[in-house]
Amino acid sequence: MSRKLRILVAKPGLDGHDRGAKVVARALRDAGFEVIYTGLHQTPEMIAETAIQEDVDVVGLSILSGAHMTVFPETMRLLKERGGADIHVFGGGIIPREDMAELERIGVGRLFGPGTPTQQIVEYLRERFPDRG
Amino acid sequence: MEGSEYERIRREFERWLAGCDAGEAGRFQTISGTPLQPLYTPLDLEQLDYLRDLGFPGGYPFTRGVRSNMYRGRLWTMREFSGFGTARDTNERYKFLLRHGETGLSVAFDFPTLYGRDSDDRLAAGEVGKCGVAISSLDDMETLFDGIPLGDVSTSMTINGPAAVIWAFYIAAAESQGVAPEKLRGTIQNDILKEYIAQKSWLFPPEPSLRVITDIMAFAARRVPKWNTISISGYHIREAGSTAAQELAFTLKDGLTYVEAGVAAGLDVDTFAPRLSFFFNSHLDFFEEIAKFRAARRIWAREMRDKHGAKKPESWLLRFHTQTAGCSLTAQQPENNIVRTAFQALAAVLGGTQSLHTNSMDETWALPSEKAVLIALRTQQLIAEETGVATVIDPLGGSYFVEALTNELERQARVYFEKIDALGGMVRAIEHGFPQREIADAAFRYQRQVEQGYRTVVGVNKYALDGEQLDIPLLKIDERVAHEQHERLAMLRRKRDSTLVSRRLDDLKSACRGRDNVMEPILAAARARATLGEICGAMKDVFGTYVEPPMF
Numbered sequence: 001m002s003r004k005l006r007i008l009v010a011k012p013g014l015d016g017h018d019r020g021a022k023v024v025a026r027a028l029r030d031a032g033f034e035v036i037y038t039g040l041h042q043t044p045e046m047i048a049e050t051a052i053q054e055d056v057d058v059v060g061l062s063i064l065s066g067a068h069m070t071v072f073p074e075t076m077r078l079l080k081e082r083g084g085a086d087i088h089v090f091g092g093g094i095i096p097r098e099d100m101a102e103l104e105r106i107g108v109g110r111l112f113g114p115g116t117p118t119q120q121i122v123e124y125l126r127e128r129f130p131d132r133g
Numbered sequence: 134m135e136g137s138e139y140e141r142i143r144r145e146f147e148r149w150l151a152g153c154d155a156g157e158a159g160r161f162q163t164i165s166g167t168p169l170q171p172l173y174t175p176l177d178l179e180q181l182d183y184l185r186d187l188g189f190p191g192g193y194p195f196t197r198g199v200r201s202n203m204y205r206g207r208l209w210t211m212r213e214f215s216g217f218g219t220a221r222d223t224n225e226r227y228k229f230l231l232r233h234g235e236t237g238l239s240v241a242f243d244f245p246t247l248y249g250r251d252s253d254d255r256l257a258a259g260e261v262g263k264c265g266v267a268i269s270s271l272d273d274m275e276t277l278f279d280g281i282p283l284g285d286v287s288t289s290m291t292i293n294g295p296a297a298v299i300w301a302f303y304i305a306a307a308e309s310q311g312v313a314p315e316k317l318r319g320t321i322q323n324d325i326l327k328e329y330i331a332q333k334s335w336l337f338p339p340e341p342s343l344r345v346i347t348d349i350m351a352f353a354a355r356r357v358p359k360w361n362t363i364s365i366s367g368y369h370i371r372e373a374g375s376t377a378a379q380e381l382a383f384t385l386k387d388g389l390t391y392v393e394a395g396v397a398a399g400l401d402v403d404t405f406a407p408r409l410s411f412f413f414n415s416h417l418d419f420f421e422e423i424a425k426f427r428a429a430r431r432i433w434a435r436e437m438r439d440k441h442g443a444k445k446p447e448s449w450l451l452r453f454h455t456q457t458a459g460c461s462l463t464a465q466q467p468e469n470n471i472v473r474t475a476f477q478a479l480a481a482v483l484g485g486t487q488s489l490h491t492n493s494m495d496e497t498w499a500l501p502s503e504k505a506v507l508i509a510l511r512t513q514q515l516i517a518e519e520t521g522v523a524t525v526i527d528p529l530g531g532s533y534f535v536e537a538l539t540n541e542l543e544r545q546a547r548v549y550f551e552k553i554d555a556l557g558g559m560v561r562a563i564e565h566g567f568p569q570r571e572i573a574d575a576a577f578r579y580q581r582q583v584e585q586g587y588r589t590v591v592g593v594n595k596y597a598l599d600g601e602q603l604d605i606p607l608l609k610i611d612e613r614v615a616h617e618q619h620e621r622l623a624m625l626r627r628k629r630d631s632t633l634v635s636r637r638l639d640d641l642k643s644a645c646r647g648r649d650n651v652m653e654p655i656l657a658a659a660r661a662r663a664t665l666g667e668i669c670g671a672m673k674d675v676f677g678t679y680v681e682p683p684m685f
Contacts, residue, residue: 009685014244014260016333019373019460022573022685023580029685039683040333043256065244066499066610070259094464094498096607114464114497115593117584 005125005132006056010038010047012075015065020092024060027118033125044071048078051087057132058125061091068095072103088128092116139179146174164418164588165376166578167541173533181536186431190526192446194434196427196539197527198485199450204523208236210488211513212289214456216241216266217500218614220276223266227281229503235510238319239289239490240277241265241500242299247334249295249669252618262614264500269618270625270664274302275309284312288319289364289454289488294336296323297345297652298668301659304357308660320361320410320454323349326387326559330568332369333681336669339560341676345651346391347398350405352652361410363391364454370568371414372460374576377425378542380414382549383559383568385432390559392441402441406448415477415484416458422477423529424538426484429453432543454488455481462497466592467605470494475512482516483529489513499607566684573685622664629662637661638671645675 009025011018018040029035036054038047051059059079063071072091079087090109100111110124155171162168170177181187188194191201200206213230216223227238243265245257251269252261261267268274278288283306292299300321304314325342328335335342346363353362367375367384375383388409395405413429415422433451437443457477462470471494478491491509493501501509517523529535556562563569582588589595637658644654651672658668 014248014250014256014334015264016328018333019576023374023577025685026573026577027580035685037683037685039681041256065260066263067259096498097603115590117594118580119584 002132004032004034005058005129006034006036006054007058007060007125008036008038008047008051008054008056009060009062010042010050011040011062012042012044012047012071013063013065013067014041015063015067016040017064018062020064021062024062024092024118024121028122028125031122044074044078047075048082048084051079052082052084056087057129058088058090061089061093063091063093063095066094068093068103069099072108073106076106076108090124092121134175139176142175146172146176163377163421163538164416164579165378165421165575167378167421167538167545173537175533177533177537181540186540187530187536193438193449195430195450197530199430199452199487203485203526204482204517205526208517208523209482209486209513210237210287211235211510211517212237212239212454212488212490213506213510214239214241214291214490215501215506216243217608218262218266218610219617220266220268220273222262222614224277224279224281226503226506227278230506230510231281231286233507233510234514237287237289237488238281240291242290242292243267244334245269246299246665247292247294249298249336249665249673251622251664251666252615253622254666257615261618263610267614267618268299268302269622269666271302271305271309271659271662272621272625274299274306278306278310282312283307283310284316286318289322290319291322293322293325293328293332294334294342295665295669296321297349297655298659298665300349301652301655302665304656305659314357316359317357318359320364321349322364322366322412324363324366324387324412326390326563327366327369327384329563329679329681330370330383330387331373331375331572335679336673337676338679339563341645343391343394343560344398345672347394347400348650348652350391350395350408351398351400352650353408354400354404358408360408362405362408363388364410364412365391366412368412368414368456370572371416371458373572374460374579375572376575377416377418377421378545379549379568379571379575381425381429381432381542382546382553384411384413385429385436385546386550386553386559388433389436389441392437396441402437402443403445403448406437406443407445410487411451411453413453413455413486414458415455415481415486417461417473417477419476419480420535420538421542422480423484424535424542426453426455426481426486427527427530427535427539428542428546430485431539432546452487454490455484455486456490457481457492459492459496462492462494463590463593464497465597465601467494467497467603469592470496471508471512474509475516478512479516479520479522482522485527495605495607498603499609502606502608504606566682569684625662625664633661634658634663634667637663638667641668641671642675645672
């Protein structure tokens with residue numbers, strides 16, 4: 001049996017709205033994943049650094065501030081640059097549909113909008129990583 | 134009522150209950166989890182003493198309202214929280230709202246401003262003007278209120294960590310218009326304790342933050358006497374997922390902590406307490422919210438008079454602003470949010486609010502469009518001028534249910550007071566992560582109830598539409614705002630006297646190190662056109678910064 005899926009839940013930028021990130025982190029932990037939460041006010045550099053140091057499989061970014069078009073591409077770029085190209089990046093928050101398409105194009109995984117049941121996020125990760133707890 | 138009369142009612146009540154199929158006990162609860170009876174009767178108010186517990190509007194303990202004539206004298210202030218893009222963009226929105234009958238201004242700042250950072254700070258990338266207006270200097274503040282006479286409007290500013298600096302920009306902008314500080318009316322939120330608890334836009338650690346707040350209170354008492362120096366806020370605590378009782382308890386306890394800090398700094402409680410105001414959420418559970426507002430007034434009056442020795446009635450009364458619950462809005466079928474907001478606004482009015490913001494239907498997606506904010510404002514005007522609910526004071530007072538729920542919320546809040554006292558007070562409790570944990574637990578509980586279908590969210594977990602398409606207009610903020618701000622700041626830095634700026638910043642640092650009131654040196658730095666980031670940076674050099682331990 002391979003090791004449990006390790007997920008970094010990250011809160012980039014100055015946005016303090018962490019209710020969603022915390023609820024999702026708890027739900028993922030309850031679902032049996034290993035979850036690390038960065039806490040607030042992270043730059044893309046800090047997130048990429050933590051992801052690589054903690055050897056995570058997945059990074060989930062929570063953004064409600066409208067900064068997603070800056071933060072996602074920058075985090076992806078830094079992960080690639082620092083040897084974390086195989087780390088899967090997905091996210092949640094307030095992201096308009098046209099921006100979602102653009103982010104998908106650069107390799108970002110699923111983006112979950114407001115009102116998403118946490119179970120849906122769990123199922124998404126289980127489907128994507130079928131052989132991992 | 135005679136004891137024998139209660140006995141007769143009790144017998145009849147039990148007979149009625151036995152024959153009433155009211156569902157299993159515990160199944161019906163408020164949204165916060167307080168169990169509700171199917172019916173309330175005089176039996177629930179046996180201990181209620183009218184004069185002791187309710188009294189008359191405008192008199193202790195203010196349960197029924199803070200003014201004797203309430204809305205017959207003056208309606209609540211209709212104040213739409215707004216700000217986006219550059220100061221120029223937002224200035225136009227303010228003029229639009231004032232033209233359409235808004236009666237007070239309320240400034241929403243963008244994230245960099247809330248964190249005391251200039252628009253060209255590295256950490257501001259991607260966030261300039263997105264969630265509010267970008268204000269980096271006195272120049273921006275002057276533009277924000279261009280053509281709006283600051284001696285005539287009241288302005289509320291949602292600003293906390295850098296409140297002293299933004300307030301200094303406002304005072305200096307008024308000076309530029311020829312308006313003296315004594316004439317200014319408005320509010321700075323300046324409630325740092327709830328930042329550590331919920332909203333998370335802090336600058337310094339708790340102790341120096343409290344020192345700056347007491348400096349603000351002392352300065353206002355002397356120079357800006359009509360200004361509300363702190364708006365002690367439950368709003369963000371509730372948005373972070375708390376229950377109604379947690380919102381009530383943590384907010385009032387924060388307020389009492391400021392009172393204690395002021396007294397400890399040598400201020401007479403009656404010089405600053407009348408300028409403290411409050412800010413609550415109006416959430417979905419209609420009666421629970423009304424009871425919360427009424428309980429808040431009574432608890433504050435009792436605490437201030439009986440425990441904190443305030444002598445002036447103005448120090449006992451709890452005035453508050455209300456905002457409808459942003460967290461209750463749904464991205465799905467956003468038009469439904471108009472209806473949610475209307476119910477929540479009605480609860481705020483029935484609860485006796487002094488000022489009200491109604492959310493716009495599109496706020497889960499973006500900052501409000503002009504059309505959406507106009508409907509939100511019209512909602513308040515409808516309540517005020519069409520429904521008739523503002524005619525009679527505290528119209529639900531005396532309702533068996535509302536009085537019983539008011540008592541229950543006071544009881545639950547006092548249980549939290551005891552827990553916080555046992556931890557050594559609010560600052561210690563925050564350092565222990567106590568309120569933060571209670572809120573996160575409540576938020577998770579609520580989310581689980583929604584996912585299990587125990588709570589209905591119309592349009593989300595029930596009555597959802599397949600393949601729904603969003604068909605309301607959304608306001609977009611593009612990177613033009615950041616570019617414009619960068620240029621404005623570059624120009625400001627070129628044209629000002631930079632030697633003067635550094636001298637002013639040095640003066641400020643020495644005030645921070647010593648005991649002098651920091652407001653004068655902040656004002657002097659603002660007038661010299663030091664930027665928000667520079668002034669806050671100087672203060673951080675002395676006071677240090679704060680990092681929250683991550684937990685979930």
